[in-house]
Amino acid sequence: MRENKPAIMASIMLVAFFSLSIWLVMHYVENEKERDLNNWQDRLTVLAESQKRSVEAWLGWQVDNLREIAGNPLLQIYLSLGGQSEDEMSEVQRGQAGHLKNLIASAANRAGVFVSPGSERAAEGRMLHEGLAVVDSGGKILLTTENFPKNDRVLPVAISKAMRVGGVIIHGVYNIGDNQPRLIIVVPVKAIQATGDNGQHPGAVVAVINPQHSLYQVLAQHWLTTQTDETLLVNGTESDTIYISPLSTDQAVFHRVASSDGELAANFGRMSVGGFALKKDYLGTEVLVTARNIRNTDWIMVQKINASEALRESREHQGFVLTVFLLVVFVVSISFVAIWRHSTSMRLQKARDVLAAQTELLIAVSDNIRDPIFLLDHKNHFVFVNRALSSCAEASIDEIRGLLINRVFDVDAAEKLLDLRGKEDVTNQVMELSILDCKATAHATVVALNSGKYKNCDLYVLHDITNLKQAQDKHNRLLEGIISTLVHAADMHDPHCANHSERTCEVAVAIAQSMGLNEARCNTLAMAALLANIGKLYLPREVLTKMEKLTSEEEEILHSASTNSVDLLKDIEFDGPVIKFIEQRNERLDGTGYPSGISGDSILQESRILSVSNAFVAMSSARAYRPGKPVEEVLDTLLEQVDSRYDRHVVAALFHIAENRSDWSSWQEVKD
Numbered sequence: 021m022r023e024n025k026p027a028i029m030a031s032i033m034l035v036a037f038f039s040l041s042i043w044l045v046m047h048y049v050e051n052e053k054e055r056d057l058n059n060w061q062d063r064l065t066v067l068a069e070s071q072k073r074s075v076e077a078w079l080g081w082q083v084d085n086l087r088e089i090a091g092n093p094l095l096q097i098y099l100s101l102g103g104q105s106e107d108e109m110s111e112v113q114r115g116q117a118g119h120l121k122n123l124i125a126s127a128a129n130r131a132g133v134f135v136s137p138g139s140e141r142a143a144e145g146r147m148l149h150e151g152l153a154v155v156d157s158g159g160k161i162l163l164t165t166e167n168f169p170k171n172d173r174v175l176p177v178a179i180s181k182a183m184r185v186g187g188v189i190i191h192g193v194y195n196i197g198d199n200q201p202r203l204i205i206v207v208p209v210k211a212i213q214a215t216g217d218n219g220q221h222p223g224a225v226v227a228v229i230n231p232q233h234s235l236y237q238v239l240a241q242h243w244l245t246t247q248t249d250e251t252l253l254v255n256g257t258e259s260d261t262i263y264i265s266p267l268s269t270d271q272a273v274f275h276r277v278a279s280s281d282g283e284l285a286a287n288f289g290r291m292s293v294g295g296f297a298l299k300k301d302y303l304g305t306e307v308l309v310t311a312r313n314i315r316n317t318d319w320i321m322v323q324k325i326n327a328s329e330a331l332r333e334s335r336e337h338q339g340f341v342l343t344v345f346l347l348v349v350f351v352v353s354i355s356f357v358a359i360w361r362h363s364t365s366m367r368l369q370k371a372r373d374v375l376a377a378q379t380e381l382l383i384a385v386s387d388n389i390r391d392p393i394f395l396l397d398h399k400n401h402f403v404f405v406n407r408a409l410s411s412c413a414e415a416s417i418d419e420i421r422g423l424l425i426n427r428v429f430d431v432d433a434a435e436k437l438l439d440l441r442g443k444e445d446v447t448n449q450v451m452e453l454s455i456l457d458c459k460a461t462a463h464a465t466v467v468a469l470n471s472g473k474y475k476n477c478d479l480y481v482l483h484d485i486t487n488l489k490q491a492q493d494k495h496n497r498l499l500e501g502i503i504s505t506l507v508h509a510a511d512m513h514d515p516h517c518a519n520h521s522e523r524t525c526e527v528a529v530a531i532a533q534s535m536g537l538n539e540a541r542c543n544t545l546a547m548a549a550l551l552a553n554i555g556k557l558y559l560p561r562e563v564l565t566k567m568e569k570l571t572s573e574e575e576e577i578l579h580s581a582s583t584n585s586v587d588l589l590k591d592i593e594f595d596g597p598v599i600k601f602i603e604q605r606n607e608r609l610d611g612t613g614y615p616s617g618i619s620g621d622s623i624l625q626e627s628r629i630l631s632v633s634n635a636f637v638a639m640s641s642a643r644a645y646r647p648g649k650p651v652e653e654v655l656d657t658l659l660e661q662v663d664s665r666y667d668r669h670v671v672a673a674l675f676h677i678a679e680n681r682s683d684w685s686s687w688q689e690v691k692d
Contacts, residue, residue: 045345049338056334057308060325061296064310068323071251072312074238075321079205079314083188086207086225089127089152093212095120099156099223100212121163124152124225128165150230154209156223157183169228172196174204182206182224190317193231193253193264199272201264203229231265239265248326250301253319254286261286264319267302277302285309289322298327392482395474400425400438403477429453440466441478450489453482461486503547506554520637525549527674528633532626534673544596545626549633552602555584582606583615601626605634610664628667632658632674635666651678 089095098120128151151168155161159179161170169175178191192203208221229235239251253265256279263275263286279287285299289311296310301324308331309324392409394402405420413420413428426434433453440449453462463483469475507521528549532542560577586603604618604627611619639654649657655675662668 042346045342048345049342052338052341053334056331057298060308060330061310064296064308064323064325067249068310068312068321071239071241071323072314072321074241075235075253075319076315078235078238079190079316082205082227082229083190083207085127085130086152086205086227087188089124090207090209090225092120092123095123095154095225096209096212096222099154099162099209102156102222117163120154121165124154124163125165128152128227151228153226153228154223155179155226157221159183162223169196169202172202172204172228174202175226175228178204178206179224179226182208183221186221188316193273193319195274199274201231201273203231203235205229236265246325246329248307248329250324252286252322252324253314254290254322255318255320256290261290263302269303275302285324286322290320293320391484392480394480395469396425396478396480397474398476402428403474409482437464437466437480440464441468450485460484461489503550507550520641521550521553523637523641524552524630524633527636528629530677531629531633531670531673534677535625535629535669537626540596541626544594544598545601545629547594547596548598548601548605548626549630551589551598552582552585552605552630552634554588555580555582555586557584557588597624597626600624601630603627605630607631608665609667613665625667628670632666632670636674 098117151165153161153164153168153170159176161168164170174191174194174196178189181191182189186208188208189206190203191206193201194203196202205227206224207226208224211220211222239253242249250268251265252263252267254261254263256262256276259279260276261279261284263277264273266273267275277284277286279290281287283300285301285307288295288297288299288309293311293313296308299307299309301307301309306327307324308327309322311323312321313319314321389406390408392412393404393406394409395404397403402420402423402425405417407417409428410417410420415428420428425437429437433451436449436451436453450461450463453460453464461484463485465481465483467479469477469479525546529542529546532545537545582602582605586599589599589602601624603615604623607613607616607618607623607627608631609619609623609628611617635658636654639649639657640651641648655671655678658666658671658674662671
């Protein structure tokens with residue numbers, strides 16, 4: 021019996037090995053399947069987001085087109101004074117109405133979804149149920165394009181809702197009969213303030229769109245080289261899910277299915293927006309599906325692809341892997357019988373030697389690193405500390421091991437270090453730390469250990485950067501002092517522009533923040549605003565302080581200030597494109613600026629902000645040859661020059677600040 025014991029043990033080990041190997045192979049195949057599903061989830065997510073953006077962009081374009089009409093002053097006046105139908109108009113009013121009809125007809129053509137009478141679609145009889153109209157606040161139709169469906173029963177509901185909420189309403193897609201789809205977009209028109217409507221909406225612009233020739237074409241775009249991917253729009257009720265876009269079969273739009281069927285892809289999309297699953301589509305075919313909400317609508321966009329196409333290669337690969345792995349397991353099992361005694365003893369001895377050497381090396385390395393290193397378990401106790409931390413804490417390694425973190429670090433430092441745990445996107449941070457009486461600025465790094473003996477523990481490395489931070493702070497203070505000196509020198513050289521740079525900087529930063537620029541971009545813009553006028557130091561003072569109108573030669577000299585600023589600062593290394601912002605400050609959107617004559621999107625956004633800020637401060641401040649202008653007059657001047665000289669969005673942001681900030685008046689210096 022004793023003689024057979026090794027053989028019995030070997031047999032037991034072989035059976036265990038074979039069973040475990042089979043389980044691992046099956047587990048591996050399942051992981052491969054899960055990985056392929058995850059890959060397709062990522063691909064389908066990208067496709068769904070692309071289609072979602074396309075649909076929302078299409079809707080956004082339609083809304084923007086209607087908003088442009090709604091913002092037309094003539095239309096606002098027409099409605100604010102009580103718009104009349106064409107039968108009730110005078111000759112003058114008919115002329116105004118004719119102009120407005122041309123306006124909405126032009127907008128209809130721009131939208132690309134309405135049919136003109138002479139088009140090919142019109143000849144095919146597809147010109148019904150589309151058009152634009154202007155209605156009053158009670159929903160009365162005043163002006164329309166040709167073929168506008170005035171008798172649509174849904175129109176009053178959509179118009180009433182838009183007037184009630186005072187905002188854009190997207191109604192539909194809904195069935196007008198014979199499974200013909202239609203959607204309605206209503207944009208209220210703001211009243212002219214002088215009419216006394218106190219901001220009420222005297223009417224609206226209404227668009228009725230047949231999505232078959234526009235929106236559904238957007239859904240048909242293919243972003244992946246697949247044969248069965250499909251994008252659908254659905255909505256519905258508690259009992260039914262309704263397909264509001266065409267299906268790949270002969271089933272018409274508005275096909276209904278019971279919402280209680282949890283295995284149906286469309287129902288999953290409605291109930292689990294953003295989720296991903298393996299479901300069945302309306303044909304009973306197994307599909308991979310995900311869904312997204314379409315903003316400002318009750319639509320759900322369902323993105324799907326047949327599982328047979330998506331997972332074909334994956335399933336073939338899994339079958340091959342399963343076959344190969346099982347064969348390998350069988351071969352290894354046979355080999356195991358012959359060599360297990362000899363190989364086991366040698367491997368164990370070698371493993372012991374390697375582990376001992378690695379342990380000795382790691383201890384030697386960690387004890388000779390000057391940065392404190394320690395390991396915390398999930399209960400915040402020290403599991404491991406190196407000699408550097410032991411020296412800082414004035415305690416031995418054995419004394420520290422097992423203590424809570426707040427027994428070595430002060431409470432504030434301990435909380436900061438513990439806050440770094442469990443954050444996937446933040447694993448390091450610069451912080452002030454205290455160990456006993458020692459205070460230092462440290463760069464703290466934490467790494468979560470997810471396997472082995474120290475699973476669920478976190479490894480911390482603290483690198484002392486106190487001297488580096490002090491040097492950086494000194495450098496920053498020196499740079500700020502140099503900039504302040506240069507700005508002061510420029511102000512002394514041109515006394516009529518004293519504090520111009522500081523006010524320009526304040527205005528530019530306020531505009532940038534209003535437009536949503538991040539802190540780094542705002543800081544770079546502020547630096548450019550302060551240094552933009554340094555080049556004036558090269559200009560003759562008599563030109564800067566001249567009371568009469570400047571000659572062309574003197575204007576040319578004045579224009580050289582920006583080039584002088586760039587030349588003076590070009591060898592300084594800034595955090596960001598400060599020089600580029602200054603160089604483009606005097607460029608204009610229409611290309612008439614200087615020095616390079618660039619235009620449009622070629623001009624950096626920060627340079628556009630700097631241009632508007634500089635102009636605002638210059639016009640609102642007194643100069644040698646003129647008094648400063650009132651801010652309201654300056655804003656009107658800037659508005660007149662949008663799209664030619666200045667960026668419309670930047671000027672709009674400045675208007676917003678002037679209307680909503682209580683301290684904006686400090687930006688002006690109106691003097692005689």
